[in-house]
Amino acid sequence: MTVVNPISEAKPISIKEILSRNLQDILFPAQLKLVPQVNEVYELALAFFESQVLSDEEIQRNGAYFAEVNGQPTRHFLMCQGAPLRLAEHSSSRLKSFFKINQFKTGYDTNGLFPYRGKFHPQMIKALINVMGLKPGDTVLDPMMGSGTVLIEATLMGINSIGFDASPFCEFMTRAKIHGLRVPLKAIKAALDNFDSTFEYFCSTIGATETSVSTAKKKLLKKKKISATGKELLPYGFKKESVQNYLLLAFLDAKGYSERSQRKSFKEQFKAILERYYFVAEKIQTVLDGFQEELGEAKPRLGDARKMPLDDRSIDGIIFSPPYSFAIDYLENDAYHLKALGVDIDKLSNGMVGLRGRTQTAKYENYIQDMTRIISECSRVLKPGKLCSIVVGTNNNQLSNILKVRPEEVKGIDEQLIEIAQNHGLNLIRKIERQITGMANTMRLEFIVMLQKNPLT
Numbered sequence: 001m002t003v004v005n006p007i008s009e010a011k012p013i014s015i016k017e018i019l020s021r022n023l024q025d026i027l028f029p030a031q032l033k034l035v036p037q038v039n040e041v042y043e044l045a046l047a048f049f050e051s052q053v054l055s056d057e058e059i060q061r062n063g064a065y066f067a068e069v070n071g072q073p074t075r076h077f078l079m080c081q082g083a084p085l086r087l088a089e090h091s092s093s094r095l096k097s098f099f100k101i102n103q104f105k106t107g108y109d110t111n112g113l114f115p116y117r118g119k120f121h122p123q124m125i126k127a128l129i130n131v132m133g134l135k136p137g138d139t140v141l142d143p144m145m146g147s148g149t150v151l152i153e154a155t156l157m158g159i160n161s162i163g164f165d166a167s168p169f170c171e172f173m174t175r176a177k178i179h180g181l182r183v184p185l186k187a188i189k190a191a192l193d194n195f196d197s198t199f200e201y202f203c204s205t206i207g208a209t210e211t212s213v214s215t216a217k218k219k220l221l222k223k224k225k226i227s228a229t230g231k232e233l234l235p236y237g238f239k240k241e242s243v244q245n246y247l248l249l250a251f252l253d254a255k256g257y258s259e260r261s262q263r264k265s266f267k268e269q270f271k272a273i274l275e276r277y278y279f280v281a282e283k284i285q286t287v288l289d290g291f292q293e294e295l296g297e298a299k300p301r302l303g304d305a306r307k308m309p310l311d312d313r314s315i316d317g318i319i320f321s322p323p324y325s326f327a328i329d330y331l332e333n334d335a336y337h338l339k340a341l342g343v344d345i346d347k348l349s350n351g352m353v354g355l356r357g358r359t360q361t362a363k364y365e366n367y368i369q370d371m372t373r374i375i376s377e378c379s380r381v382l383k384p385g386k387l388c389s390i391v392v393g394t395n396n397n398q399l400s401n402i403l404k405v406r407p408e409e410v411k412g413i414d415e416q417l418i419e420i421a422q423n424h425g426l427n428l429i430r431k432i433e434r435q436i437t438g439m440a441n442t443m444r445l446e447f448i449v450m451l452q453k454n455p456l457t
């Protein structure tokens, strides 16, 4: 039996020929081998775009979806291979299997540290950076950086980055994760080797008392000895900001875990988490050995996306995901850490997109107003012809309740943002749909909305 070949010229081919070809051979040149776990349509689309816009050398260095180029492993493959993010023995099997089955998508490098709801899949961000045409030396902006995924991926790719977040905890967390790419491993090892002293030290300087990050760090610097043992703590490199921030993030991570789960004592949690932080830093730095000079420069800042201190037309690309606060209250989620860092949560909530307003209707109206200001800012700072990608979810049933219209008549948040963008000189060039597969997400569907700034503005 013969059929018309649907893919190339209208030449009859046998059913056997059709079935013997796999999609990968049809879509990609022979020298490219996909990473395992590419199993969603949006991933295949991004992989295809990467293969079209990047040279073999660029795929080898910065590609997100390829394991090999001409038989040589890519840097992405090397970063992800081996044991996935080392989780504590007592972690749930659900958590362990999540990181195992998503080994090439998330959890690799310092992105996997610290649970933060609404995190991007780093592999997807790496691909977006590529397909938006960003190259080493360019600058990418994330106006609402959260846990810093865009900045971390950009740094690894040799691309400079600027990130803002209204939450001081996000600014701190991003900075610490970036530090993890270069932090002196000896210092983290010293903290582990002297674990009792490390624990005692952090408890006595930060403890459960409310204190600001800068006060905590000042206290850490002043205190050189541990009274109980008389030993000098963290003798190697401890005065380095990178060491302090990385250890402090691990400490706050452990505090958060022990608040949520009673399975281990806080001390045991801290030890397991510090081991993971060491494992992650060592793993990524081994891959980067010899390439540290190629890393981009990241600037995480505390700031308001509605009014960014950036020059007009100064940015080469923007990637962000706005909060969808009808689904996630970031301040409530981070309340413990924010309090531990001495932040006044009530004051902070006035500046948080999605939280302003007393009723759901008021919140929704303020949300649209705030997003209009943010999109207008994005358009202002972007260079003409460059791209802005917004990753956004929508929950039309919820919107239908708020707006009192039938679900089928609701204009989703994605559609509303596209309309606002178009009014600000950002034109839609592509919208990609993606299922949300994260552990604790309320929304199951989101969109990657790719916009291009009018080249003539």
Ligand SMILES: C[S@@+](CC[C@H](N)C(=O)[O-])C[C@H]1O[C@@H](n2cnc3c(N)ncnc32)[C@H](O)[C@@H]1O
Residues within 6 Å of the ligand: 116, 118, 119, 120, 143, 144, 145, 146, 147, 148, 149, 150, 164, 165, 166, 167, 170, 303, 304, 305, 306, 320, 321, 322, 323, 324, 330, 351, 352, 353
């Ligand atoms: C969906 S999260 C971003 C997550 C991020 N893409 C990641 O990978 O971790 C949205 C972020 O917007 C931040 N945010 C809310 N209002 C803001 C504002 N006015 N300016 C800057 N950031 C804001 C929140 O603190 C939250 O971290």
